[in-house]
Amino acid sequence: MTYKTILAILQSEADAGRVLDLALPLASRHDSHVIGLHAEALPMVIASPMGGPVVDFSVDMQEETSRRHTVIRALFEERARIEGVANEWRGFDSVSGDSAVSGIESARSADLVVAQQTDPDASSGMIANIEALLFETGRPLLLVPYVRKERAASFKKIILAWNGSKQATRAAFDALPFMKEAESVEVLCVDPQDTPRRDAEMAGTAIAAALARHDIEVTIKIENSGGVAHGEVIDNRIADTGADLLVMGAFGRSRLKEFVFGGATRTLLQSMTIPTLLSH
Known part of the structure; x- marks a missing residue:
């Protein structure tokens, strides 16, 4: 038994490196196919609470979400290339912007899901819904501590x-x-x-x-x-x-x-x- 399909949940630029430090060497050792998954929140048009004009932040928000998609995807693909593992990228735009929620369907066809432990100091938009991955997918979840610095992916x-x-x-x-x-x-x-x-x-x-x-x-x-x-x-x-x-x-x-x-x-x-x- 090996982990042939690994799903890496990459919620933010802050956690992506730690997740990949564990997921990619593991994939290399098991000759696995790795799916990198990231979601961003859809831009919103917001009405002023004081009855003023509608404020459209969609352009600025779209530029920022596109930037994050590009940065995290580039990090994933370059790291996967260096490790020499088969890989694919899945990017989503959703109301919540939660990569874990967007990854539920993908997780159900994976042998193992890798994500970062919730960082209590992270902003709400940078926190993935770990409960959803555990209770709604039926798949094992390997959590990486947010304080983890070492890169080793084997356990003695x-x-x-x-x-x-x-x-x-x-x-x-x-x-x-x-x-x-x-x-x-x-x-x-x-x-x-x-x-x-x-x-x-x-x-x-x-x-x-x-x-x-x-x-x-x-x-x-x-x-x-x-x-x-x-x-x-x-x-x-x-x-x-x-x-x-x-x-x-x-x-x-x-x-x-x-x-x-x-x-x-x-x-x-x-x-x-x-x-x-x-x-x-």
């Missing part, structure tokens, strides 16, 4: 946050290509509970055995949170082990037809220090 130490859920199961098998390349994979279970079919101390053994059959070096770690939030426990384990990829199921709940992240997922996405593969 991987932590699989495991709770036996369908989301964690999907994430584990979606991450198989990364795990098969890694030196080690740790199955991390936080506060496992006894079930009718399994004692708590046996948590993670079945998935570890399944991964080991793929010739993956697997260990199991059981952590008791002691009342600390599970997201913090996972963060601490990442720091202790020097892991360079986190794999986990993405949990959320629907509210008025919009998904919002559950507690552990939200904590990890806010504090992310390493690339994180999420599946829902």
Whole structure:
């Protein structure tokens, strides 16, 4: 199993370099086809709130959106040429200008989607709707931290946050290509509970055995949170082990037809220090 089609969500000039630093070397290693995708907001004609004349900003806005399309496309195509990977460009103009929303249909026919973690200091127009990519595509999402500087796209130490859920199961098998390349994979279970079919101390053994059959070096770690939030426990384990990829199921709940992240997922996405593969 490899990632043969990779979708790179390029929301802005600020995040494009980080996303390509991860997506393109990965594509080169897996002989993948990479789709670079960027969206811009459609120009708007705005009426004065004081009842004055309509102000048409469309010309200036169109020039700026065209400039960004050109700059980001040129960056993508040049970087893809240097890496020697098959590629294509998809540019969109939409009401929202959100590359993630515009990329939903493209993501559904990709093996892997790569995007940047939300930067809380970015302007609203530069933030992609990560929830849409996770909850509406059915595809794994590899998030790059907005503080990431290194370019390496291979991962030596991987932590699989495991709770036996369908989301964690999907994430584990979606991450198989990364795990098969890694030196080690740790199955991390936080506060496992006894079930009718399994004692708590046996948590993670079945998935570890399944991964080991793929010739993956697997260990199991059981952590008791002691009342600390599970997201913090996972963060601490990442720091202790020097892991360079986190794999986990993405949990959320629907509210008025919009998904919002559950507690552990939200904590990890806010504090992310390493690339994180999420599946829902």
